[in-house]
Amino acid sequence: MSADASVAVAPAIGWRAWLRGLKPLTLGWVIGLAVVGAALLNPIFKPSFLELTGRTVFVALTSLLAFSAAGHWQPRGLPRQVPRWLVQSLALALAAPLATLVVYLVSTRGDFRAFVTNEARLFGFLWISVPAILVGLVLALGSLLREREAQARTLQLQLDLHQAELARQAVDARLALLTAQIEPHFLFNTLANVQALVETGSPRAPEVLRSLIAYLRAALPRLHEDGGLPALANELTLVRAYLELMHLRMPDRLQFTVQAEDGVETARFPAMALLTLVENAVRHGIDPAEDGGRIEVQARRAADGALLLRVTDTGVGMAATAAPGTGLANLRERLASVYGPAARLELAEVAPHGVCAEIRVPQAA
Template sequence: MTVTFSGMLLAPWVALTALLRQREAKVKEQATSFALERSEMARQALDARMRLLTAQAQPHFLFNTLANVQALVEVGSPRAPRLLESLTAYLRAAVPRIDGSASTLGQELELVRAYLELMQMRMPDRLSFALHSADGMALLPCPPMTLLTLVENAVQHGIDPSEEGGRIDVRAELLAGKAGRCRLTVSDTGVGLQSTGRGLGTGLAALRERLLWAYGGSATLELIEVEPHGVQAVIEFDSEPK
């Protein structure tokens, strides 16, 4: 009787404990599911935002390039056929990125080279350039239009306003002693910051926002005055986006 009575007293508590544990496990499972859903929604929102920012930038480059081509064709320049070849190469590199899809540093450098070749055809005596990339960097992820934004800014606000033109150097490197830290540098010998009031205009402000969305606070963008004249734009970021 004592055992039976003790069992009758303990049974409800045992059942209640099991029920509470089952409910606690279910709550944890639901919380995990909600966290995963929020994470996925945040990722989708980030992806949509990046695509929007890139889509806003892409037509700007394409229309400027087409205007440059049209100007030379209209005056019957003998450079027109070569210019159209350069335009084809540029569009071949640029069009796949219109949707803002993931890009690599190698693809960005390919796009920059095509753009600079196009600009060099427009002003052959006023623009020279060189691209330098460290080994193993071509496959690193890079937000679309990152380098091209810096290079076009250098052409439009540095080289174009200068009577003698200038040179643009593009460099991609891994920082020594900082694991996974990358640096992209675009240097020009144009008129400089003071001559044009050059700063973070619309294009560079949009680029800064794209970097923020892709890398959070780990990415930096800086413009540095170069002596005797010119500007150096420097981007640093981790090799893996957040």
């Protein structure tokens, strides 16, 4: 496209925007006020009411067009410090008397001398042009105030949207931080347990390494997921691999079961969240217990459709362990970030000893 063609397009866009600004409701108000003005002036004018209405409507519409045009096309060379409303007001103040002058020149067939030498015509000129300027400026002021209010509302909505976006980014960053705090904890703790078995020359070392490979295959892809929440089936696979690994480390002290209700494995659930409870049960429940214990992992749906995940151990119980550490605190905060206040993580004692940890989160499907 040539430079000339580019220049020709710009005014067309401006004209279309200007015409779109002349809304039917605005035109109706202007014409209505012009008719009212003609009715008020009719007793003191010699021309018929119809002719007088034509004059007032012409002046009103010309003033409106000048006011609107000044808002779209600022005069060249005008300092930027001059506000747009001032330019529009000056345009209206000039357009009203000029339009009235055109009306009278038409009525005198272009005889300017006949206009200026006729006192009645000069009197009529003032009665039409001056009220047109005053009423037009009042209406223009109201229009500008409404425009400013609309701009203020738009800016407020944009600010609210920007703040909401910043809040969402903050939640995402916090969630990423919590995930980064949790995942290395499990990985390096498991590696430390495997290292202890390998260094002691245990004959179970090859089997342990195979289980470690299965665990890493289940865990490592989860660490880099950028999309939505993974399926619960992925988390259950990871939990089984971890418990198998721990069982090989202490075969006489740890027994476990992992049960999932039919259809529940397709539910979406944060990676590593269930593993947090399982690893906690091993470290703080089974490991300190002299005779070890059993861990049961259950996944099911409640009557209201909520997802229930329960990890029960028969270890030493909460009374014999230290206060909950950062793992559970981070998990609570992570669940709240994903599901909101409806998510719950509760711990309860199990008779005669042990702990039951339950996660309850809402599910859309």
